Amino acid sequence: MIPALPKTQLLAQCRKMLLVRHFEEALIGLHHEGRFRGHYHVYIGQEATGVPAISLLQPDDLLFSTHRNHGHILARGGDPGRLLAEILGRRDGYNRGKGGSFHTSPRELGFLQCSGVVGGILPLGTGAAYAAKSRASGQIAVCLFGDGALEEGAVPEAFNLASLWKLPVLYLCENNGKYGAGNAVGAMQSSTMAVYPLTDLPAAYKIPAVQVDGTDAAAVHEALNESIEAIRSGGGPRFIETLSVRWPGSETNWPVVKAPTAVDLAWDVSGIPEDVRAWYRDSDPVLRFMRELVESGQADKAELETLNRSVLDQINAAVDFAFDSPYPELSEAETDVFAENR
Amino acid sequence: MIPALPKTQLLAQCRKMLLVRHFEEALIGLHHEGRFRGHYHVYIGQEATGVPAISLLQPDDLLFSTHRNHGHILARGGDPGRLLAEILGRRDGYNRGKGGSFHTSPRELGFLQCSGVVGGILPLGTGAAYAAKSRASGQIAVCLFGDGALEEGAVPEAFNLASLWKLPVLYLCENNGKYGAGNAVGAMQSSTMAVYPLTDLPAAYKIPAVQVDGTDAAAVHEALNESIEAIRSGGGPRFIETLSVRWPGSETNWPVVKAPTAVDLAWDVSGIPEDVRAWYRDSDPVLRFMRELVESGQADKAELETLNRSVLDQINAAVDFAFDSPYPELSEAETDVFAENR
Amino acid sequence: MRQLAYHEAKLEALRELMEEDDRVYLIGGTFFSLSPHRLGFAAVEKAYPDRVAAPPISELGFCGLATGAAMAGLRPVVDLTTGSFLFEAWPQVCNEAANVLYMSGGQVRAPVVFHMLHGLRGGGAAQHSASPQAMLWNCPGLEIVLPSSPRDVKGLLKSAVASENPTVFIDHSGLFDTEGPVPEADHVPLGQADVKRAGADVTLIGTSLALHRALGVAEVLAREGIDVEVVDPRTLVPFDLDTVMASVEKTGRVVVVDETHQSCGVAAEIAARIVETGFDKLKGPIRRVATLDVPVPYSQPLEEHIGPSEGRITAAIRESIG
């Protein structure tokens, strides 16, 4: 379902979902063309989690993400040009080219760290919440991470601290492993996590925890809304697990786009290669959102086509911007090791 | 209650409990006399856990303990002379003086590591169980550790591995914090652990977990018996939490004996200083065991007095043995860094 | 000038920090481990109950928490008690705190202080006696502070907390009862070595407790007419090579005394820098007096044997002046 919001907001969310999707598809294309090196991870399939979730945060809230951060940055209003420039290691990237894909982290948007260490942000985000509570700033901290993080001991340690000290932190666990690789058929039990459902782990630490369908924007909106309110009113940490089905393009370590996203796919997937068709039909959150927008009368296909084209234009401009950006000066390699002490 | 066992076995358990108790009291005395240096932790108050628990293991089972290991070693049949020699850093210590109190670890008794890193043995013990299962040796691994260990991330990581791979390991968590320092009055909730009861944590990992009174030898015997059987028959890991009340002599970091243990204290605590009397009356597992032995007709006080005297004699001999043992040669400092490769 | 014990100067620094800057939060430990001086800390705890937190036994978690809190505006000081327990927090310290400023391209600072005691402490054995400063020096992005005197512990602790960077502050329990002058209003910046004893014949470089052994040996050898200059770098990062080299140029002979294990230890780095910068000034090899490359034994005579003892320092100096 779509969230109960005014049309302008719904279209803004749709736009962001398309922005994420097209950004990632373009990125994969650029990588296949050999136009940048390095490992990267795409957010395809999780757009209906990140976009509504992040739309509910305040401007001064503090965000932490992982290697799968592109979607979060764009959902928060990040500039695709500067994001791509960072992924290319260019001077105009958010981190001046020093961070790259995993670590792009726009401070101006409230991002404090995007860590490539699985589980690493949970203690950090819990600490940001500690600062917020200590200074009564009214901020909350949000940790956006994958299901795999719960296998790292850092995570239960963070849960314990957050629960004991009633810290204003939201743990948003994006479980993209539903029916995915490594999982037993027909079950959600992962081959590498004995705790099932995952919400049992935070629950053991007395952190209220819920599961929602991460491809259902309305469900995400509602769960987040409730949790954020509880956190802001001093209720301590909350945990939300959002479920999505792994995008088949990421079955290998180097993603492949077999079916570029287009508006009409929302109603007709027959043109999509058979081996991946089911995902686009049943599990694609962007196509679903567009379908629901039309079904609920909030938009017509033509509007969506216009929106989609404008997003594609924006991506093209971003690609140009990023490739026009030069590499940093070599001297940059030796700056930012230490901040100057006063 | 006392376990349903033949008298000889009950007296043997009583003897071991007294051995542990008198060993620790003697040790505290020696430390106060300045006859050795270094930090150490005593097992007083937990005798009715370690003694019956360890009596149920097979000779080739694999044991792992912590800084609070003296009781485990003696319960397993360790020689108090060699244990004390180790604590004094002498050549005849189990580890030739290189380990000390925390790390005394008689391999011949099945001990593989006594670690001073809180939580450190849980991955190790889980690994020994992995070896046992891999080689179908029939052994089980036993990790003996305190409630504090559950605060370390290593522990949930170990739980996950043991549960996923159905490893033959027993996690015996000795919670000596009942009503103890750092805990809220009248509750068992620790100020440093949000999970309560502690068994909720292994349970989240689908490890069957029970709580028992760790000062009740029969309860410990029964719980261990059942768990060990389940583990040996391929049922995977088990978790047992035993509850005991922290001995008041260990309220500071350097223990103090305010009332040396004697048989008749089991029936009359009036001679014990008032500030610690309640513990000896209500929570002392050794006095309780002796009381129950007599009440159930398995022994009379005179037998216990004889037993007690013989234990004290053994301790005296152990002290002499340990102090007669020389320090290691200085060249020993540079051996055992590496085992020779063939 | 007033004289204070090291533990008094350190406590004074903690008190003043709490008083002067409400962004300072203390997390964990007693800052004096199990020593009786921990009672002094209890008073600070009582005075600022909301700004002193006793965390669970979760070093990885609470070092990460402190780092995140620093990113979000606090000035947390974490006490890990023993340096060995820093290992538990290694990924948060070496892979998060140390990297965030750089990998964010200068956007995010993590002005956190990690405090701990290091080294041979008398019966600490293999698992409680680490001196992690050498490993940490191999991890760019961390400042490393090693006070050795009452004046330094106060001044450097205040500079560490004032610093914009993650700083590892490493004490030694063997220093707590040292006495020395502590000026009322004082400033000891990071990155300024201190010549603790002037001399002409040989340069002895040492930090923390080992520095005191070096000073003791220097006094004894003075009676024989051997004039030892003792230099205390005080901080490894930043490192004041100029002061060290000024001494080396004068003496041409160098002994480095240090409690980290020898291989890839602090003494190795100091030796390598001196060779690179002032090979021509050297009259002979640089000698290292470090902890032997063995895990720390429990037994007292063995523990004493492996450390940078006065006997080994004396021998190294004698060899050095040939």
Added chain:
Amino acid sequence: MRQLAYHEAKLEALRELMEEDDRVYLIGGTFFSLSPHRLGFAAVEKAYPDRVAAPPISELGFCGLATGAAMAGLRPVVDLTTGSFLFEAWPQVCNEAANVLYMSGGQVRAPVVFHMLHGLRGGGAAQHSASPQAMLWNCPGLEIVLPSSPRDVKGLLKSAVASENPTVFIDHSGLFDTEGPVPEADHVPLGQADVKRAGADVTLIGTSLALHRALGVAEVLAREGIDVEVVDPRTLVPFDLDTVMASVEKTGRVVVVDETHQSCGVAAEIAARIVETGFDKLKGPIRRVATLDVPVPYSQPLEEHIGPSEGRITAAIRESIG
């Protein structure tokens, strides 16, 4: 002699180990990270489904598990993929595995192998590019192996697994496609350095991928008549100082090329040992070409700039022969 690629020789070692010793268990990873050669490992996995385990993302847990399994009689080989993830397991590796033999007084052995890739890998950035061997060299009780050739990777991997001690086996993805001779029945013991190129003018010491850069530079300089000897220690612990010193005695000039960060890095220790042992043989300072003391930047030109590049090696050699 037959020629194999590094990845083939390594895979052959893994296969033979599994075949020859049923105590060998493989835990984690692919032993070839994300490279296409991981498909070769998939075949081993298939052949021994009960002896190859895919653990959760719990490096601390599974390194401890492997260590405990080794104590109890197995010969586990753990793959951590990237050296940076060894940080997660630091307490189990440096405070449990490294210490158990010593602190048990020789009673308990932990013959476990920790395998990982190290170093600058092209876009790994600050958190995926660690070279932990320098930090590990400061932790007594661990053997450290750094192969650089097809022959060495096979021989050393077999020796590492045969060793009675915990061993850290450190690969570099940049080596996988290197070709070289690999004798059918071969033995490469730990602790034996290898002169990879004989020369008379200057001694170049290097390990792992950096060794190949050193060899490349040596060939180029040979055309100018500069005759470089290239020595590969192959293992840091045990370290073959004799072979290194034999070369130093011949040339009197030393450059150490290494990919760990410079401060307290591998080059520092090698330099310090040479100075201690053979100061009189040195004609000038020992030069280090190590990774600059900065976190690893993502951007390609910056990453190339901070590593031990051929340009920097060449410059160091030229300075050295002055």
